[in-house]
Amino acid sequence: MSQAGVASEFSGAEPPSTALTDWTLRPFATGRPPLLVGLGYALAMSVGSWLIRLGIGGWDASFFLGPYFWLDVLNGVLFGYVATANWLLRCGRLRDLHDLRPVLRCDDAGWERLARSSVCVPVPVLLVSGLVGAVLMGSLPAVDPRFWEGPPPALSDPLMLFFVARMAAMGVLVGHALVTEANGTIAFARIGSNVEVDLLDTRGLAPFARAGLRSAFAWVLASSLVSLFWLGPAAGSANTGIVFGILGLVSTAFYFVIDGVHRSIEAAKREALDGLRDDIRGAVAALHSPGARERTPALADLVALQDLIERVSEWPLSVPALVRVALIVALGVGSWLGGAIVERLVERFF
Numbered sequence: 088m089s090q091a092g093v094a095s096e097f098s099g100a101e102p103p104s105t106a107l108t109d110w111t112l113r114p115f116a117t118g119r120p121p122l123l124v125g126l127g128y129a130l131a132m133s134v135g136s137w138l139i140r141l142g143i144g145g146w147d148a149s150f151f152l153g154p155y156f157w158l159d160v161l162n163g164v165l166f167g168y169v170a171t172a173n174w175l176l177r178c179g180r181l182r183d184l185h186d187l188r189p190v191l192r193c194d195d196a197g198w199e200r201l202a203r204s205s206v207c208v209p210v211p212v213l214l215v216s217g218l219v220g221a222v223l224m225g226s227l228p229a230v231d232p233r234f235w236e237g238p239p240p241a242l243s244d245p246l247m248l249f250f251v252a253r254m255a256a257m258g259v260l261v262g263h264a265l266v267t268e269a270n271g272t273i274a275f276a277r278i279g280s281n282v283e284v285d286l287l288d289t290r291g292l293a294p295f296a297r298a299g300l301r302s303a304f305a306w307v308l309a310s311s312l313v314s315l316f317w318l319g320p321a322a323g324s325a326n327t328g329i330v331f332g333i334l335g336l337v338s339t340a341f342y343f344v345i346d347g348v349h350r351s352i353e354a355a356k357r358e359a360l361d362g363l364r365d366d367i368r369g370a371v372a373a374l375h376s377p378g379a380r381e382r383t384p385a386l387a388d389l390v391a392l393q394d395l396i397e398r399v400s401e402w403p404l405s406v407p408a409l410v411r412v413a414l415i416v417a418l419g420v421g422s423w424l425g426g427a428i429v430e431r432l433v434e435r436f437f
Contacts, residue, residue, distance in 0.1 A: 108207050111263055115174040125171030133163030136253065143245045158316070165312050166257055172305040173264040177206050179301050180271050183294035190282045190291045205274040208267050220262025225255030265336075268302060272340045279347025284355035286396055292348050292403040299344040303337045310334060345403055353401045363393045 107116055114124045136159040141150065150156055184191075184202055193201065228234050228250035229242060240247045279295055310333040370386040 106207070108210050109173075109213055109263055109267065111170055111260055112174050112177070115171075121171055121174055124174075125167040127167070128170050129163040129167030131163075132166040132253070132256075133160050136162060136249075139249050140246075143249065161312070161315055162253065162257070165309070166260065168309060168312060169257070169260045169264050172309065173260075173267055176268065176271070176302060176305055180205050180275070180298060183275075183298045184278075186294045187278070187282070187291070190284070191278070192281055192283060201274070201278060205271055205278070206267075208263075208270045212266055212270075213263055216262035216266035217259040218262070220258035220260075220265070221255040222258070224258030224261065225251050227254055268306075268336070268340060271298075272302070272343050276343045276347040279345070280350055282348060282351050284351050286352075286355055286359055286399050289352065289399065289403060292352070295345050295348045296403045299341040302344070303341050306333050306337045306340075349402050352399070352403070356396060356399060356401065359396050360393065363389060363396065367393065 107113055114127070115121055117124075137150075137156070140155065140159070141147070144150075181202060184198070184205060188198060191198065191201070228239070228247060232239060234250070275295065275298055279292075282292065285291065313333070367386065367389045370389055374386070
């Protein structure tokens with residue numbers, strides 16, 4: 088794919104090889120700013136929630152000053168965030184693949200196939216993941232007693248049906264985002280296992296670490312948004328599992344994104360060092376061959392090159408990148424602890 092083709096991907100004009108298979112992302116492919124589209128998702132969810140609540144309970148101006156108004160806003164923000172993050176992560180993967188083009192062992196057609204396998208999830212997989220997400224999250228209002236301040240309403244109650252439908256809609260987006268993230272992670276791990284490694288300059292492999300950091304930040308920010316539900320009434324008990332599940336996903340995904348290229352660097356180092364050791368043995372033997380010393384590479388140069396190769400990091404991570412990873416994880420843990428502490432204080436004193 089040409090650079091113009093890649094640029095068209097980011098502006099919303101889909102090249103045939105990476106055409107969207109996820110219908111939840113189609114509004115982002117219209118060329119409008121992603122944040123504006125995400126705001127539309129958030130407003131649709133928030134305003135829809137307000138109207139349904141007021142329709143069920145009757146008009147009450149005090150609702151707009153109460154906590155449930157802001158909880159509906161938070162649900163809307165999370166709804167828009169998941170869709171927007173999924174789109175931006177998709178665009179980021181394509182940018183990373185474009186930057187990796189010089190080290191990929193493939194022609195243009197091969198690059199197209201890699202791009203398609205990295206960002207295009209088959210429709211049947213999306214349908215199943217969306218259905219599973221809808222069922223799992225949609226069932227929470229019915230099975231989690233902490234979802235409600237008082238006794239939960241009957242399953243046929245309009246308020247219960249509203250919450251089930253809203254959580255199911257969120258589950259569809261989350262299911263699509265999770266399977267898209269898993270697909271991209273597996274693809275990048277596979278790509279990393281088949282790159283050309285220049286041991287004297289591994290900067291060309293930086294997009295692997297960048298992809299892992301981008302995904303980690305996006306999902307940890309999602310966990311931080313979920314932790315805000317502890318600040319309101321009736322925080323569901325599933326929130327703890329969701330937050331820790333996200334942190335586990337972040338750690339696993341980050342490792343697998345860079346594991347493939349780690350193994351490529353490791354194999355390249357092993358091959359280079361084996362060759363250098365053979366050359367060093369030959370140079371040592373040549374020292375004892377009369378008249379051959381002038382035709383033999385300097386032993387000191389070979390030893391210096393061996394030392395240089397041995398010091399090449401087998402992970403495409405710099406110290407600043409490792410610090411960023413630690414800070415991202417700390418952000419997620421800190422948001423969870425802060426929300427949990429506030430919840431306990433509210434329960435104790437109010």
